[in-house]
Amino acid sequence: MTLSFAPPSETSLPLHVIAQPDLDDWLKDQPEQIAQWVEAGGFTGAMGKVLLIPGPDGAPQMALAGYGKNSSRARKRFPLAAAAEALPKGNYHIASGVPSDALSTECLGWLLTGYAFDRYANQSPAKARLVAPDGVDAQRIEVLANAEALTRDLVNTPASDMGPDQLQAAAENLAQEFGATCDAVVGDALLEQNFPMIHTVGRAAAQAPRLIKMTWGTTGPKLTLVGKGVCFDTGGLNLKPGNSMALMKKDMGGAANVLGLARMIMALKLPVQLRVLIPAVENSVSGNAFRPGDILTSRKGLTVEINNTDAEGRLVLADALALADEGEPDLIISMATLTGAARVAVGPDLAPFYTDDDTAANALARAAAQAADPVWRMPFHEPYETMIEPGIADLDNAPAGAFAGSITAALFLRRFAGESRYMHFDIYSWQPGKAPGRSKGGLGQGPRALLTALPEILGL
Structure with a gap:
């Protein structure tokens, strides 16, 4: 529509x-x-x-x-x-x-x-x-509305019709519409090209895991968007109970949101060099599923102890963020439906974000109010770094205890973004009940605020 x-x-x-x-x-x-x-x-x-x-x-x-x-x-x-x-x-x-x-x-x-x-x-x-x-600006408003519709459609579609294959097709269709290039590293090619954690998380599923890559634009600052594309999350061998699995079709909400933001950027012809990276997997249960206690080696070379296979999103994002950093972008933005802790902290209506850049954070806060797209800054709290260092490996994907879950996940991801300027969004991407302008179901969180703030953040 x-x-x-x-x-x-x-x-x-x-x-x-x-x-x-x-x-x-x-x-x-x-x-x-x-x-x-x-x-x-x-x-x-x-x-x-x-x-x-x-x-x-x-x-x-x-x-x-x-x-x-x-x-x-x-x-x-x-x-x-x-x-x-x-x-x-x-x-x-x-x-x-x-x-x-x-x-x-x-x-x-x-x-x-x-x-x-x-x-x-x-x-x-x-x-x-x-x-x-x-x-x-009628044209801009229509662009925003239709990008939001794209995000909602992707999130609302059940995993039976929105697996890694279909998510790749959605990215390819978007790329074709705006003259971008799009390809993917699929299945065992992930191992050959050094994306081991994306492969490990998705290898138990019927549809092969992959890293979807889209590029657009040849001039301007380099902007890389990384979106979590876990098309369904059973929890793996740490299997979720049924009521916790009910909404897991939306676990690719990060990918849906970065595709919505990419659509806005391309439709409005922002002068940037855009790159979109989406690790697309299903976290399924099979004989070759990864296990609690496994130690994985990431693209960056950091080792990760697996203490919960239901903390898989940060693993696939880590390999994608390492690739993003290798391109020396001016800004990396990751978006993911990553932690329940974020929902406990700010509820479903606010999009919590992390950055070390005060100037960018202030620009985003102003833009969010202007764009009716509320966000809330959370801290990269340095003392919690020890919580993600298990001793047996460089990093722990699921620190023990119930405290600061969103912060420790964000600190984990920051290790893979390297020295690049980095912002991370831990979003919900779901409207629990009908509200004016928002039907119950999939929801964009953060893209309008980011679009409004990008000219200031990147000096466009």
Whole structure:
């Protein structure tokens, strides 16, 4: 599906967006019959409430959308989307009421109400379409919406139809659309080309493990995106219980998010040399599955003691990060659905990130607020380095104890990013329940904030 604005039309219905405290002032400037209709319809300006006002011939002459109070808007990411979902089918243009500094965000939220994952059954997305208001970058907003739709589609697709083969095909389709190059190192070729941990994690699955590589752009700073592509995670021999396995189709959410970000970058023609690396595997159980107690040697040469086969994401990312660092990029960004500890720390709505670069962190925090894509900085806390050093090997993939799980995972990954400028996102990539502009299911977390911050971070 393509998410887009409605074409300009003289027949689009004017939409007045009215906050609850402003309703009385708005009515003072309206004819008496409109005030009577508003009262009869019980419209108060509450968020998500809508009302069609008929003209003399009985046909609608305008629509009203409730914008709520400041306090209610602070609790929603896309307040106007709540009304967009309630409006009847038709084309609308905003006639009044949306603050200029919120207009682009509200337009994005409106477009996202048109998303539905309908691969397996008919769905009912919102049918009201919006004419792009003057003063917004309509093309950029459509790019953001459709990149988000790509991410959601990839995460929502079950592992029966989104294994390493299909994830590679999705990357190849994206590359073809924008003239990028894409290839993969598959199966035993991973051993031949020194990606041993990617091979080890994925060798027990029916579909061969692989490292997907995409490149685009020939000038500008070198930007490398690394996304965890664990298409399903049983936990391996440390088998997950059933209720913990239910959402493991989304364990490739890091890959889905970097592909969404790559789509934005290429569609908007950012002047960067883009490289995308996705280690794509299934963590399955078979006779050749890797075991607790195994010691693996990584691409970087560091040895890793396996104390839990369910901490596999950091292993496949480690080999990909080592390759990323070898290219001497100006910035590496990794994204992964990596730890439950991150969810305990910040819940499902915030995307925690790690970086040693204060300037980049501050730029990202500002961009996140602007892009309605909330993030939260977490620390690379140096004293915890000893927690990932087991003694028998260089590193431990699952330190004992229940403390600081997201931080120790991030410290583990930083060992493989070398001296490169590095940011890591430990995301959830899932919307637990329906919200304005966000259907239940797969979710992009971090790409819009990153896209907005990249010009400052990379000096574009």
